[in-house]
Amino acid sequence: MPAPENRFKAALSRGETQYGCWAGFADPYPTEMLATAGFDWLVIDGEHAPNDLRTIMAQLQVLEGHHSAPVVRLPMGEAWMIKQVLDIGAQTLLIPMVESAEQAQQISRAMCYPPRGIRGSGAALARASRFSEIPDYIGTANDQMCLLVQVETQAGIDALDDILAVEGVDGVFIGPSDLAADMGHAGDSNAPEVRRVIKDALSRIAASSKAAGILALDHDTAQIYRDWGAQFLAVGIDVVLLAQAARGLMARWRSDD
Template sequence: MPAPLNPFKAALAQKKPQIGCWMTFGDALAAELMTTTGFDWLVVDGEHGPNDIRSITDQLRVLSPTSSHAVVRVPIGEDWMLKQALDAGAQTVLVPMVDTAEQAAGVVRACRYAPEGVRGMGGYGARVTNFGAIEDYATTANAQICVLVQAETRAAIANLDDILAVEGVDGVFIGPADLSADMGYPGDLTAPEVQTVIADAITRITAAGKAAGILTLSLEGAKTYLDLGATFVAVGIDTVLLANTARALSRDAKSLISDD
């Protein structure tokens, strides 16, 4: 039995736009709720969310049987972190702060079994092989792992063409918040200079035959980036969605109270 097909990776290769959302609660019940919302992909955020390998595994359990594909963002591109995420069952990983082609190549190697990479063989006793039931996993898994790297600094943008030339990188995600801060516009993602760099980066990524991704908190932004050619676009963050909705409900309900 081979490794399961990665539908998200296949969709990116076919240039089928995928709409996603960020998950930062670090909770399996919240993740289960999010699987009912219809998003094509959901990020299990191990960089800024309160996650460890156990909470990531719990969220993978509830996402795996659904149509919402799990994208696991590790805190940093360390081999052991990627190995743990993959052995827990992640098929798609998102690695932050990749500034050079050398870093990108290292991420790819960490996600592939030898001789193409350095991923350890411990998956035979892990969740990813259904605890040994997927006998051909090691010989078929490399082709199904989707590697996404984040370009979110001026250095990454300067090295973008070299990063795009790395075999095994399926897509590049533009990190607009960190990029805008590094460009001197902290908190101002809509600065014209920032948007110009983002637009150029998306154009370069797609021209190289890779998938371009980004996070935006507005439908207008999503439309702009999709029109530019972005393939995987996240349009919200779970905690922000809850907070904004709850604040609006509280405000509107209190407005019903008369001051008399």
């Protein structure tokens, strides 16, 4: 029995557009609710949300059997962190602040068993192998790993072509807010200079063998990014969705006073 198919990776390889949402509550209950909306992918965020290994695992568990594929974002591309989240069952990782081909190569190697990589061979006791129920897990897992790297600084943009040439990188995600800040626009991703860089980056990624990704919280901008080449597109953040709905509801009642 081989490792489970990574449906998200397979969809990207077929060129299908994948719409996603950020899961930032660090709890399985709202993440399971998000899955009922039918998003193609959900980001379990370990960079800016208060997730730890156990909360990430709990969310992976509740997403089993749902259409929404889990994408785990780690705070950094450390090999020991990658090993832990892969062993609890993650197959797709989103790694922030990648600025060189060498960095992307190191992350890719951390996601694979030897000889392709350096992932520790402890799958016998891991949830990923269904606790040894999948006898061929170690021999087949590498092909189901999906690595998405975030390019969100000028240094990353400068190294984009080299990053795109790295074997083992499946997609490149442009971080518009961090990129804007790094370019001196204080998170304003609508600044003309920033938009030009984003358009060029998405176009270059889309023209390569990798998938292009990005986040946009308003519909018009998301459509523009899709037209520029974004294939895996995050269109919402659960925390923001709830906050906006709650504030809008209260504002309507205040206006009736």
